Amino acid sequence: MAFKLVLLAALVALATADTAPLYGHPAPPPVPAKYDFNYAVKDEYSGNDFGHQEARDGYDTQGSYYVLLPDGRLQKVAYTVIGDAGFVADVTYKGEAKYPEYKPAPPAYT
Template sequence: MVFKLVVLAAFVAVAKAGVPFGYSAPVAHVAAPVAYAAPIPRTIIAEPSAPAHYDFGYAVNDPLTGDSKSQHEIRRGDVVQGSYSLVDPDGTKRTVNYAADPHNGFNAVVHKEPLAVAPIAPVARIAAPVHAYAAPALHHASYY
């Protein structure tokens, strides 16, 4: 226990001295303080803000997969109006007309109508017949 205290005291002495044993460090010269420059004030540039104004739309009609959908949206400031439609798996076309504004909030009206043509169902592939083959006989050979 005494040994641990002696070692601890030696480490503390070295840490306070700042130099290792048997080493005489050259005298350090302290440089003159550096002149401090005041920070440059930031100027905040306000960008002009205009109300949002856009028209957006897309449509997909893939006869191979039966994927058919579309959307169109118009925004003028805080007023949004639009609609989208898609073919549901039950063969009906769902059309949703929606509108949103600060006074009425979001409102949507859904219409469903049957399609004249039944949707194309994915074609199931018939797997090739599986032939049963006998497994090769295992030969136990000694390779020692």
């Protein structure tokens, strides 16, 4: 019987315990995210061309990114995220794919 009484007292103590942090200040209330960023790289020497832009206000996000593909086309992805609706993307391509003519390498032995 004493064990049940001690167990009951422990459960009551846990249920009524203060949930404030023991050290420091309490955490501030969450603030909805708000940001805007962009970057771009265009390197004529290596042929790299890519970039990204995104803006967010609370749970709504919009942005786009692009990359120069190895076949010469520019791929662009524009996207939005509105609350819990999910990620909605629109993918487009600019230019025409170009493939070099295949030339087999000569054998390495003679």
